[in-house]
Amino acid sequence: MSFCFHAPMRGSVICRVAAHRLIRALVWSVLALGAFAHAADAPLSLSEAQRIAVERSRQLAAQDASVTASREMAVAAGQLPDPMLKFGIDNLPVDTADRFSVTRDFMTMRRIGIMQELTREEKLQLRARRFEREAEKSIAEKTAAVAAIQRDTALAWLDRYYAEAMAAVIAEQAKQVNLEIVAAEGAYRAGRGNQADVFAAHSALAGLEDRASEFNRRIRTAKTSLARWVGDGADAPLAGKPAIESIRLDTGALDAELARSPQIALLSKQEEIASTEVKLAQANKKSDWSVEVAYQQRGPDFSNMVSVGVSIPLQWDQKNRQDRELASKLAMAEQAKKQREEALRAQIGEVRAMVTEWENGRERLARYERELIPLARERTQAALAAYVGGKASLTDLLLARRNEIDVRMQAVQLQMDTARMWAQLNFLFPEGSGTTHTSLPSTTTPTKESK
Numbered sequence: 001m002s003f004c005f006h007a008p009m010r011g012s013v014i015c016r017v018a019a020h021r022l023i024r025a026l027v028w029s030v031l032a033l034g035a036f037a038h039a040a041d042a043p044l045s046l047s048e049a050q051r052i053a054v055e056r057s058r059q060l061a062a063q064d065a066s067v068t069a070s071r072e073m074a075v076a077a078g079q080l081p082d083p084m085l086k087f088g089i090d091n092l093p094v095d096t097a098d099r100f101s102v103t104r105d106f107m108t109m110r111r112i113g114i115m116q117e118l119t120r121e122e123k124l125q126l127r128a129r130r131f132e133r134e135a136e137k138s139i140a141e142k143t144a145a146v147a148a149i150q151r152d153t154a155l156a157w158l159d160r161y162y163a164e165a166m167a168a169v170i171a172e173q174a175k176q177v178n179l180e181i182v183a184a185e186g187a188y189r190a191g192r193g194n195q196a197d198v199f200a201a202h203s204a205l206a207g208l209e210d211r212a213s214e215f216n217r218r219i220r221t222a223k224t225s226l227a228r229w230v231g232d233g234a235d236a237p238l239a240g241k242p243a244i245e246s247i248r249l250d251t252g253a254l255d256a257e258l259a260r261s262p263q264i265a266l267l268s269k270q271e272e273i274a275s276t277e278v279k280l281a282q283a284n285k286k287s288d289w290s291v292e293v294a295y296q297q298r299g300p301d302f303s304n305m306v307s308v309g310v311s312i313p314l315q316w317d318q319k320n321r322q323d324r325e326l327a328s329k330l331a332m333a334e335q336a337k338k339q340r341e342e343a344l345r346a347q348i349g350e351v352r353a354m355v356t357e358w359e360n361g362r363e364r365l366a367r368y369e370r371e372l373i374p375l376a377r378e379r380t381q382a383a384l385a386a387y388v389g390g391k392a393s394l395t396d397l398l399l400a401r402r403n404e405i406d407v408r409m410q411a412v413q414l415q416m417d418t419a420r421m422w423a424q425l426n427f428l429f430p431e432g433s434g435t436t437h438t439s440l441p442s443t444t445t446p447t448k449e450s451k
């Protein structure tokens with residue numbers, strides 16, 4: 001079939017137009033085949049992507065190793081110090097006929113003994129508790145890491161989902177413009193239209209194809225980001241979007257909710273560690289004794305001996321040593337407390353702002369679905385009817401269609417922004433963490449996916 005007409009001043013234009021249409025048809029066919037091939041894969045839901053991301057994370061395995069290390073150290077820290085084996089020679093002569101003899105002088109003794117530091121039980125328990133708190137801190141870090149992985153995976157998944165939704169809007173509109181190109185060319189060949197309409201339609205299609213190229217780039221970028229979390233499964237088709245109309249936070253008790261969030265819980269564990277170190281510094285103001293038992297062997301003409309001794313550290317300068325250490329630990333404990341309080345205040349403020357933005361996004365989405373998108377669609381239909389009836393130009397129809405595209409794209413972009421805000425709010429706590437969050441009832445009409 002040939003679309004080349006040799007009318008004056010327009011034959012070459014129509015040939016190029018037909019060639020472009022053929023190339024576009026081939027491109028859309030390839031894209032359709034690619035979509036069909038992907039349809040054979042199992043769809044990747046958001047929850048499945050998060051599960052895969054958590055399983056693949058090496059950071060969580062590192063946190064498990066940190067927990068094990070701290071718990072092992074807690075056992076070791078609760079034990080008495082190793083005893084010390086001591087041996088030597090006492091009262092060895094260095095002159096006269098008995099010089100360097102270990103048997104002739106009655107005072108010379110070969111000594112072997114053992115010394116044990118008797119650390120107070122309170123100190124041993126505090127040292128062990130210090131490492132137990134470190135283990136609890138590592139567990140809190142793991143919980144925070146799980147929440148971060150789930151949140152970042154959700155953001156990557158949503159970026160790809162809405163990039164593909166925007167590309168679908170562009171593809172649908174490109175299909176309609178292709179039909180309008182056919183109509184414009186038919187009208188031009190029949191003498192009822194003008195060449196400007198043909199160029200305008202092709203220009204509109206070229207603009208759509210340029211936007212489609214941009215969103216295809218976004219899709220590829222989003223797949224790359226998603227592959228960071230789920231690996232090879234990032235190319236699988238996506239399942240339906242999650243319900244973003246409710247979150248797991250109880251906004252009526254936000255202060256209490258966020259006080260248990262992983263980030264604040266981590267700072268609370270740091271505060272507990274600092275508090276334990278304060279108690280340990282207080283315990284260090286009482287010195288530990290050491291006990292030594294030694295056996296001394298003398299020459300064959302003399303009796304062997306046994307010695308028993310006790311060593312007591314003299315804390316003669318407590319105000320510049322032990323008291324200073326205690327003051328330092330108290331200051332560090334106060335620092336940890338203030339940092340936790342400030343972090344909680346900051347998080348409460350940020351979360352309240354995000355909740356406000358999320359609720360506003362839902363309200364605007366309802367308005368788009370209820371008013372703006374239907375009005376834009378009706379305007380396009382009215383322009384199409386007027387164009388078919390000869391009461392409007394193709395330019396009017398293209399302007400109406402461009403307005404509909406912009407409105408629908410704005411709606412999808414707003415859905416994406418609202419969904420990203422939902423992900424940041426919903427995964428402040430890890431999914432399945434056993435927290436008692438209350439779902440926030442929807443205050444607006446649930447939005448439907450723009451097609």
